[in-house]
Amino acid sequence: MxxxxxxxxxxxxxxxxxxxxxxxxxxxxxxxxxxxxxxxxxxxxxxxxxxxxxxxxxxxxxxxxxxxxxxxxxxxxxxxxxxxxxxxxxxxxxxxxxxxxxxxxxxxxxxxxxxxxxxxxxxxxxxxxxxxxxxxxxxxxxxxxxxxxxxxxxxxxxxxEWRYMRRTLPASGLPSLETGVEPVAEGWRLTAGEKDRVEAEATVGLSGTTGVLWWIGVEQAARGRGLGRAMLGSALDFLSARGANEVILYVDDASGDPEQDRTAANALYESAGFVQVDRLFSYQR
Structure with missing residues (x-):
């Protein structure tokens, strides 16, 4: 040896x-x-x-x-x-x-x-x-x-690089949407919209009793109508119904790119009861 x-x-x-x-x-x-x-x-x-x-x-x-x-x-x-x-x-x-x-x-x-x-x-x-x-x-x-x-x-x-956040489930007081559901590699993709057009979507996963919000997004033209908050509520309800008692998410809010500003996302998650667990760093030499 x-x-x-x-x-x-x-x-x-x-x-x-x-x-x-x-x-x-x-x-x-x-x-x-x-x-x-x-x-x-x-x-x-x-x-x-x-x-x-x-x-x-x-x-x-x-x-x-x-x-x-x-x-x-x-x-x-x-x-x-x-x-x-x-x-x-x-x-x-x-x-x-x-x-x-x-x-x-x-x-x-x-x-x-x-x-x-x-x-x-x-x-x-x-x-x-x-x-x-x-x-x-x-x-x-x-x-x-x-x-x-x-x-x-x-x-x-x-x-x-990342903000790591968590909250317990179930979540109360959030609006929700009627969503379509399809399986994807990460778990499920939830979609909502009108006239066969996807305006808001979320990708979620489940590991034991821990849910993961991998992605949530709203089309640019559909923003300002509360769809992001309602999609978040739908995603958390979906995970709760499948046995999750907590949910985690990651926010890549340190890029410095104005096109990827996460101020609104952070405000949404905080108002929905998510708290920061830690910040995640990467390293180069």
Missing amino acids: VTFMPLVPGLALRPYTDQDRSTVLDLINADRLHGQPLVDRPMLADALAGRSRIDAGWWEELDPPVTTVATGSSGTVLGVVSCAVRPQDGTGLILWMHCGKSTVVARALVHHALTALADCRKWEAYQFASALTLGLEGLPVAHRPAVHAALTGQGFTARD
């Missing part, structure tokens, strides 16, 4: 083995956010193999991931990091990483990842969702400060 040189006394890094599974699952689930699933063995197996239902196309572009654990002097697993290379552009990626609140372990894992990916042209971290999450595209910085500090301390530039 290959063992890498420790960066600090008592800390060693080695390849992940199946014997590490239970401890690694505990580390991952200790970082779980409200609205995210409890990670089980099949989900971890998918992440280790480089598979994910969400952002599947991005994962298909990668070489098989390499996963490394950090252990203490007693051999206890204290952290884990998974990396891969994207051959088409020579990018090295830190895919996911867990180490509790330990800044020492976080620094060691990031340093190891960059060493393992030393031949790459550039490096990225937390660029897309893994099988360990329900669409979490980025690092939740408020909940994972040690990882954020380790990445920025190693020269990564942090980019604030």
Whole structure:
């Protein structure tokens, strides 16, 4: 078995083995956010193999991931990091990483990842969702400060990408629409309009008792009539009727592009009872 040189006394890094599974699952689930699933063995197996239902196309572009654990002097697993290379552009990626609140372990894992990916042209971290999450595209910085500090301390530039929000269900006090429903890859697409014209739509999904609002939109010409709020009410009612007791969503409100301004969307979600859980950052070096 290959063992890498420790960066600090008592800390060693080695390849992940199946014997590490239970401890690694505990580390991952200790970082779980409200609205995210409890990670089980099949989900971890998918992440280790480089598979994910969400952002599947991005994962298909990668070489098989390499996963490394950090252990203490007693051999206890204290952290884990998974990396891969994207051959088409020579990018090295830190895919996911867990180490509790330990800044020492976080620094060691990031340093190891960059060493393992030393031949790459550039490096990225937390660029897309893994099988360990329900669409979490980025690092939740408020909940994972040690990882954020380790990445920025190693020269990564942090980019604030997404707002992650949640509310409980059922939702009361929202209007609703009569909608059409069709199955799609993410779950269901709800549509509403007049004279065979779709004016408002939403895409929703369901994982256990957690609903996901993947997308909601209103045609430009139909805005200002309350369709967005009514479609949101219909989407939440739809999820509640299928057993959801909470719902999450993501707002990509940090692009700076006036054409993608999310001020109205944020106001709508807040007025409908959604609260921010965290902000999601991606990283480049």
